Amino acid sequence: MLTRRVVGLLLAALGLTVLPARAQSGRDIQFFSEGVVCHGRMFVPSGFSATSKAAAVVLAPGAGDTASTIESYAARLASQGLVALVIDYRGWGRSGAFIYMAEPIRWDDRLRFSQHTAKVRLRRKRLIPEAQITDIRNAITYLQGEPGVDRTRLGVWGADLAGGHAVSVAAMDARVKAAVAHAPVIAGKDQPRAAWKPMAAEQADMVRLARLGASTVTAATAGTANDPESRLALAQYRPFHALDAIPQTTAVLFVVGGNETALNAETAVAASKTVKGPTAVTTIPGAPHVMSAAASDAAATAAAAWFAKHLVGP
Amino acid sequence: MLSRTSSLPPCRAIRAAALAWAVVLGTPAAPASAQISADILQKYKADLDRQTTDPDQKREGGTQPRDWNYDLPAGVTTRQVTFYVDGGTALYGKMFFPRGFSARGRYPAVVVGHGINALSIGIEKYAARFADRGLVAMAIDYQSYGFSSSGSDDLRLLEADATTDDRPATEKTVRLLLKRTNLNNVHEVSDFRAAISFLQGEPGIDPDRIGIWGSSNGGGVVTAVAGVDARVKAVVAQVATPRPGPRRAVNIAPANLEDAIVRVRQGQGAEVDGGFSFRSKIDQWSNTRNQDVQGGAWLDQVTTTTAVLFLPAEKDELTRGAEGAIEAAKFLAGRGVTSQTIVLPGLTHFQAYSYAGFEVGSTLAADWFLKHLGGGPAPRSSAQQE
Numbered sequence: 001m002l003t004r005r006v007v008g009l010l011l012a013a014l015g016l017t018v019l020p021a022r023a024q025s026g027r028d029i030q031f032f033s034e035g036v037v038c039h040g041r042m043f044v045p046s047g048f049s050a051t052s053k054a055a056a057v058v059l060a061p062g063a064g065d066t067a068s069t070i071e072s073y074a075a076r077l078a079s080q081g082l083v084a085l086v087i088d089y090r091g092w093g094r095s096g097a098f099i100y101m102a103e104p105i106r107w108d109d110r111l112r113f114s115q116h117t118a119k120v121r122l123r124r125k126r127l128i129p130e131a132q133i134t135d136i137r138n139a140i141t142y143l144q145g146e147p148g149v150d151r152t153r154l155g156v157w158g159a160d161l162a163g164g165h166a167v168s169v170a171a172m173d174a175r176v177k178a179a180v181a182h183a184p185v186i187a188g189k190d191q192p193r194a195a196w197k198p199m200a201a202e203q204a205d206m207v208r209l210a211r212l213g214a215s216t217v218t219a220a221t222a223g224t225a226n227d228p229e230s231r232l233a234l235a236q237y238r239p240f241h242a243l244d245a246i247p248q249t250t251a252v253l254f255v256v257g258g259n260e261t262a263l264n265a266e267t268a269v270a271a272s273k274t275v276k277g278p279t280a281v282t283t284i285p286g287a288p289h290v291m292s293a294a295a296s297d298a299a300a301t302a303a304a305a306w307f308a309k310h311l312v313g314p
Numbered sequence: 315m316l317s318r319t320s321s322l323p324p325c326r327a328i329r330a331a332a333l334a335w336a337v338v339l340g341t342p343a344a345p346a347s348a349q350i351s352a353d354i355l356q357k358y359k360a361d362l363d364r365q366t367t368d369p370d371q372k373r374e375g376g377t378q379p380r381d382w383n384y385d386l387p388a389g390v391t392t393r394q395v396t397f398y399v400d401g402g403t404a405l406y407g408k409m410f411f412p413r414g415f416s417a418r419g420r421y422p423a424v425v426v427g428h429g430i431n432a433l434s435i436g437i438e439k440y441a442a443r444f445a446d447r448g449l450v451a452m453a454i455d456y457q458s459y460g461f462s463s464s465g466s467d468d469l470r471l472l473e474a475d476a477t478t479d480d481r482p483a484t485e486k487t488v489r490l491l492l493k494r495t496n497l498n499n500v501h502e503v504s505d506f507r508a509a510i511s512f513l514q515g516e517p518g519i520d521p522d523r524i525g526i527w528g529s530s531n532g533g534g535v536v537t538a539v540a541g542v543d544a545r546v547k548a549v550v551a552q553v554a555t556p557r558p559g560p561r562r563a564v565n566i567a568p569a570n571l572e573d574a575i576v577r578v579r580q581g582q583g584a585e586v587d588g589g590f591s592f593r594s595k596i597d598q599w600s601n602t603r604n605q606d607v608q609g610g611a612w613l614d615q616v617t618t619t620t621a622v623l624f625l626p627a628e629k630d631e632l633t634r635g636a637e638g639a640i641e642a643a644k645f646l647a648g649r650g651v652t653s654q655t656i657v658l659p660g661l662t663h664f665q666a667y668s669y670a671g672f673e674v675g676s677t678l679a680a681d682w683f684l685k686h687l688g689g690g691p692a693p694r695s696s697a698q699q700e
Contacts, residue, residue, distance in 0.1 A: 032581045034467035035493075037475065066479075096475035100402040101463055101492075102485050109433075109459065109494045112585075112595055115472065116492060122477045122484045126401055130500075131466070138578045145575035172606060174563035195617050197544035203514065203521070210511035214402040214483070222482035229401055236542075245561035 026071060029085070031142040033135040039094035040087045040139060041067055042146075043078035050147035055155065055311035056083035057178075058139040062160025063127060063185075064223050066093030070159060072293075073182075076300035077157075082307055083149055087139045089132045092223075097122035098131075100214070123214065125223035127230035129237040133165050137173055144175070153177060153311040157303055160289070161185050163254075164239035167271065170250050171242035178251045178310040180303040181268070183260065183289050188238025189267050196236045205232055240267065243274040251278035251310035255299045257287030264289065278310060348621065348652040350681045354674055355659060361670035366629075366660040373664035376590035377436055381668040384439035387446035389413030399457065399508035400501075403465030407452045407509060408438055410445035415518060419691025422523035423450035423516070424548075424683055425509040429530030431497055431588040431596060433460040437529060437667070440676050444527075447680040448689045450519055451527075452512075456505045458496040466501065468493040470581055497588060497600040499607035502535045507543055514545070522547070523687040527679055529553055530590075530632070530663065533624075534609040537642070540620050541612030548686040549622040550679040553630055553658075553666045555638025556609035558645040564605045573598045590664070610638070613645050621652035621686040625675050627661040652686065 026041040048054060059074050061067055067086040074084035088095040103119040136156060144151040155178040158166035163184020170179040198206060205228040209215060215228045225231045246252060252275045254268040272279045282302045287295035355362070365371045373381075386392070391411045396404050415421065426441045428434055434453040441451035455462035472489035506526055514521035525548035528536035533554020540549045566574060577583035577599055588596035616622065624643050626636035633639075636657045646653035656678055658666055665671045 031578045032470075033578070035470040035581065037471075037581075092479065096471065097477045097484070098401060098466070099469040099471065099490075100465070101404070101469065105492065107464070107492060107494060109592070109594055112494050114492050114494075116490045117487055118490050119485060119487045120469070120471075120490060121402060122475065122486060123401060123482060124477055124479055125482050128401075141571075141574045141578045144571065145579055151571075170563070171561070172563055174565045176563075193615055195540065195542050195544040195546075195615050195620070197617070203511075203545070206507075206511040207515035207521075209401075210397050210399070210508045211515050213398040213404070217482045219480065219482055242561075245563065247563050250563075 026074065026086075029142070031138055033090050033138040036090040036099065037096040038088060038090055038135060038138070039067060040085050040142070041071060041074070043071075043074040043084045044148075045078050045081045045083070048083065048148055052148040053150040054081065054083045054148055055153035055307065056085065056143040056146070056149045057155040057157055057307055058136055058143065059084060059086045060132070060136050060156065060158040060162035060165055061086070061088070062158075062162050065160070068093070072296060073157065073300045073303065076297065077304050077307065080304035080308055082304065082311070083143065083146070085139055085143055087135060089135045091124045091126050091131075097124045098126055121214070127223045127227070128233045129161070129165065129168075130233065132162070133168050133172070136165055136169050140173070140175055155179060155307045155311055157182060159183055164237065167246065167252060168239045168242050170252060171245040174247060176250055178307050180253045180255060180306055181271070182255045182299055182303065183257060183264070183291065184254060184268055184271075185264060186239050186267050186271055187234075188240030189270055191238060193241045198235075202232060202235060240271060240274075243271055244276065246275055246277065248277040251306065253279070253303065253306040254281045255302055256281060256283050257289060257291055257295065258283050258285045259288045261289060348685075349654050350623070350678065350685055352656045352678070354677055355656070358670045358674050362659055362661070362674065365665055365669050365671060371665065371669050373662065373668065375664070376593075377664050377667045382436045382439065384442050386442055390442060390445040391415070395452070395512070397508055397512035399504050400465055403457060404463040405454060405457065405505060405508060406434070406461035407454045407512065408434060408441065410438075410441045410451045410453075412445045412448045412450065415450065416691065417517035419518050420520035420523075421450045421518055421691050422525065422683065422687035422689065423452065423513045423519045424525040424527055425506055425513065426451055426453040427456070427502070427506055427526070427528045427532040427535065428459075429532045430590060431495060431594060432530075432591050435460065436591055439672070440527060440679070443676040444680050444683065447684060449680065449683055449687070450513070450516075452509060454505060454509050457498070457501045458494050464492050464494065464496075467498065468496050495588060495594040495596055497596045497604065499531070499535055499538070499604040502532070503538055503542065503607060506535065506539045510543065510545055518691075525549065525683045525687050527552070529666070535607065537609035537622070538607045538612050540622060541609070541615040544617045544619060546620050548683050549620060550625065550682055551622070551639070552625040552675055552679070553627050553633065553663050554609075554624070555626055555630070555633040555636065556613065556642050557638035558613050558641055559608070559610045561608060561611040564602065566602050570598060570602050574602065610642060613642060614649065616646060616649070616651050618650050618652075621682070622646055623653070623679065623682040624655040625658060625666070625678060626655065627658045627663055627666050627671075629660060630663045632663045654682075
């Protein structure tokens with residue numbers, strides 16, 4: 001374990017892009033998040049067994065992305081001694097859909113659980129940060145139940161919009177001991193910390209959704225800012241305001257491409273300054289927001305080193 | 315804004331300053347004209363005293379069905395409505411319209427929400443009372459309670475879900491498990507906000523004069539709603555004491571963690587008894603989940619366009635008295651938010667809902683809404699202009 005960590009740190013220091021000695025293919029798992037069966041793929045380090053006491057990390061994809069796009073990061077973390085679980089949010093990728101009743105059913109609260117054959121509306125590609133954050137936290141719980149995982153050494157990695165999720169979860173959930181925000185998009189830096197006041201058009205959307213139910217969503221608008229529901233959810237999502245609630249014992253790394261947008265890069269630096277505990281900003285030279293394979297590998301190596309350092313065993 | 319060398323987190327520093335200031339001056343920052351009179355406590359003194367001593371008016375562990383009854387005030391009309399939350403979950407509301415209501419007017423309106431594991435039928439008499447005083451009021455059932463539908467975390471497919479991202483919506487007949495009485499404050503915040511949105515679109519209602527009333531657990535929830543949604547112009551939190559405090563990451567107690575693991579691996583965890591007036595089981599997980607709504611920690615987000623009244627009960631056995639609400643009001647006042655606390659003298663938690671407790675509490679709540687939303691169909695009266 002120690003040797004592997006030293007090697008990992010060395011690799012990180014040298015910026016090497018060496019593939020894991022044994023290719024990690026991972027294993028599909030399923031977990032429930034608020035009733036929806038969600039998909040995950042778990043990568044474990046070589047020699048991992050039910051009697052291991054390995055640290056573990058949930059990896060969360062960015063806006064509109066699915067688990068398959070970040071498996072290479074998980075494989076890299078596993079090669080450095082970590083259990084790594086990539087997930088699909090509910091309503092995305094290989095996870096089940098959001099479920100709504102589509103025909104009237106009668107119920108009685110005294111019968112807490114009832115079974116029916118009934119028409120439902122299954123909705124996909126809703127981009128709702130609050131739901132995605134809950135999915136990440138349920139994935140953490142899944143890892144805590146996995147034999148061989150040390151349930152006190154847990155981390156979160158999130159890319160793009162999920163870089164904001166990573167800090168949000170660290171602020172809400174004391175189980176998280178280390179977080180990595182990869183090419184993060186963290187809203188809220190220049191907005192006051194105050195109850196949200198919708199603009200007229202936003203308020204009109206809220207009224208319409210409350211009075212008519214779901215908005216009309218096409219395959220083209222689903223999961224984008226063209227969908228009123230997603231647009232409203234994103235407008236209110238300000239993970240920057242969560243930063244100062246991250247416990248002092250939680251370590252937060254921001255990994256930013258050298259060619260990232262000025263706003264995202266400045267926000268990551270400002271975010272790091274707001275974190276109370278161990279924190280750093282690692283820049284991947286020359287990399288844009290969506291990183292090349294080589295840049296991704298360097299970013300994954302930096303993340304692995306961060307988790308190895310801060311998810312230290314007893 | 316945050317100094318990294320500060321010994322206090324910013325919200326704590328603000329709170330400390332606010333408390334020190336309140337202690338020194340002994341009065342809230344808001345001008346006296348923003349406060350309502352508590353004279354009704356004197357008027358009802360004999361009745362309140364009797365409520366504290368009469369065995370028949372004692373209420374332990376919940377309200378009683380006889381407490382829920384009321385006469386629909388003369389001229390007040392009702393309508394049951396359906397509104398939607400979270401992308402299409404249907405919720406129930408019962409609207410109460412004041413005498414002379416016209417859809418061509420612009421009336422203030424109030425959402426009325428029940429407490430822990432309760433139902434709207436237990437508190438719709440408050441909505442009726444508010445309508446009698448000239449407000450539109452809507453009593454609601456939260457997700458998975460009463461006449462409201464089950465939604466997220468309350469529906470589970472008993473067969474495989476074959477949908478793919480190619481289609482954003484699919485309607486299909488499936489085998490379905492439906493869950494009820496799922497106590498979830500995160501969802502309750504969303505339910506209040508959906509109700510506000512519904513009222514904003516209702517003909518005859520002024521979308522800029524919306525208030526929210528919540529009791530017991532619902533009082534903590536309405537405080538939290540005020541912390542996230544500036545559309546709320548007036549809040550009344552009855553028998554709730556959202557003590558100011560820092561935001562905190564939630565710890566899961568060991569026993570709850572074992573249950574949480576079962577829940578994510580099998581779809582359903584253990585159940586525990588849920589109180590009070592309507593007893594049913596709730597998920598053990600609720601005890602953890604509800605900590606995600608931290609009404610007292612979000613007080614620093616309440617805007618100065620929202621006015622907050624706390625109506626705690628002096629002998630409240632669930633909140634351990636009124637102190638948390640008194641602190642919350644002082645904290646808000648220190649931030650320049652109009653706020654007031656009026657303690658229901660001698661009463662216990664569930665006595666607030668009946669007899670003199672109801673008369674006093676509902677009157678003060680209506681007074682607060684009329685003061686800060688303005689009354690009647692006209693736009694705000696000049697007294698309400700800033």
